[in-house]
Amino acid sequence: MIPFRHGFLLVDKPAGPTSHDVVQAARRALHERRIGHTGTLDPAATGLLLLCIGKATRLQSFMLTWEKTYEGEIALGLATTTYDTEGEPLGPPRPVPSLDEVRRLELVTRFSGTIEQHPPPYSAKKLAGRKLYELARAGEQVPLEPKTVTVHELRLEPSTPERLRFSVTCSSGTYVRSLAHDIGERLGCGGHLATLRRVRIGPWLVADAVGGEALANRPDEIPAAAWVSLRDARLPFAEVVLNPTALSHFTHGQEVVVREVEGSFPVGGQVAVRDRSGELVGIGVTAAFLPRARTLTVMPRMVLGEVERR
Numbered sequence: 001m002i003p004f005r006h007g008f009l010l011v012d013k014p015a016g017p018t019s020h021d022v023v024q025a026a027r028r029a030l031h032e033r034r035i036g037h038t039g040t041l042d043p044a045a046t047g048l049l050l051l052c053i054g055k056a057t058r059l060q061s062f063m064l065t066w067e068k069t070y071e072g073e074i075a076l077g078l079a080t081t082t083y084d085t086e087g088e089p090l091g092p093p094r095p096v097p098s099l100d101e102v103r104r105l106e107l108v109t110r111f112s113g114t115i116e117q118h119p120p121p122y123s124a125k126k127l128a129g130r131k132l133y134e135l136a137r138a139g140e141q142v143p144l145e146p147k148t149v150t151v152h153e154l155r156l157e158p159s160t161p162e163r164l165r166f167s168v169t170c171s172s173g174t175y176v177r178s179l180a181h182d183i184g185e186r187l188g189c190g191g192h193l194a195t196l197r198r199v200r201i202g203p204w205l206v207a208d209a210v211g212g213e214a215l216a217n218r219p220d221e222i223p224a225a226a227w228v229s230l231r232d233a234r235l236p237f238a239e240v241v242l243n244p245t246a247l248s249h250f251t252h253g254q255e256v257v258v259r260e261v262e263g264s265f266p267v268g269g270q271v272a273v274r275d276r277s278g279e280l281v282g283i284g285v286t287a288a289f290l291p292r293a294r295t296l297t298v299m300p301r302m303v304l305g306e307v308e309r310r
Contacts (some may be wrong), residue, residue: 070199
């Protein structure tokens with residue numbers, strides 16, 4: 001059995017359980033309380049959850065910034081209160097226009113790049129400490145402030161005359177339900193998210209994940225591809241390797257100077273710090289960067305502490 005102590009586990013969440021349910025199942029199966037995840041999936045959605053285990057839970061907020069890829073279908077002709085199949089109709093069905101290539105290209109152009117979108121009224125986004133879905137269920141007015149997100153790639157293909165199959169790669173925090181709703185409004189017929197599956201988070205693929213049922217009932221059979229150690233973990237920013245002296249200073253809270261660095265390091269940006277064996281030891285912040293001298297000054301932001309070597 002893989003020694004699940006400090007690292008990340010790729011899980012293919014089935015439809016039905018919440019993301020928290022999957023975390024609870026992992027805690028029972030792996031006998032580890034320190035488990036979190038890096039981005040919620042709605043209960044009806046399926047696909048990749050990236051679980052942080054042991055000391056890797058301290059990296060949870062840093063992993064949230066990876067871009068994500070989703071696949072699914074948009075049902076056209078009817079908008080709902082929740083922007084998905086769980087909600088009530090916002091009105092009677094409306095006729096769906098032709099989904100020819102010209103119209104699909106216009107939709108792709110309109111909803112690609114940096115865009116503004118409103119979160120669904122029924123969402124876990126918080127306002128003054130209360131989740132929006134709590135306000136909506138209480139009958140209170142839900143203020144929907146727009147949010148700036150980035151859609152890196154959007155593909156749309158008709159699966160039926162009234163359904164669009166999509167694939168979208170987007171920044172963290174993008175509401176795919178809102179994207180489905182907005183596409184329906186753009187077409188003038190309304191629409192809602194019919195199915196959703198997350199297939200990628202950063203460099204990790206759902207094809208390598210362990211199924212939720214196997215995680216809960218057969219943890220001894222978790223495939224090696226589903227486990228990512230701290231040595232193999234990749235973070236969504238640049239990284240540096242420290243020699244033993246600099247590493248000692250860094251882990252004791254002191255800023256260090258690294259020479260002969262490769263890449264770009266914007267001041268104030270985050271840096272993954274590794275030791276010479278490749279083990280991830282912490283996160284730093286760029287205090288200064290001299291491109292011509294290839295010299296970087298890094299301040300500690302978070303130190304993982306002593307990690308068991310394998």
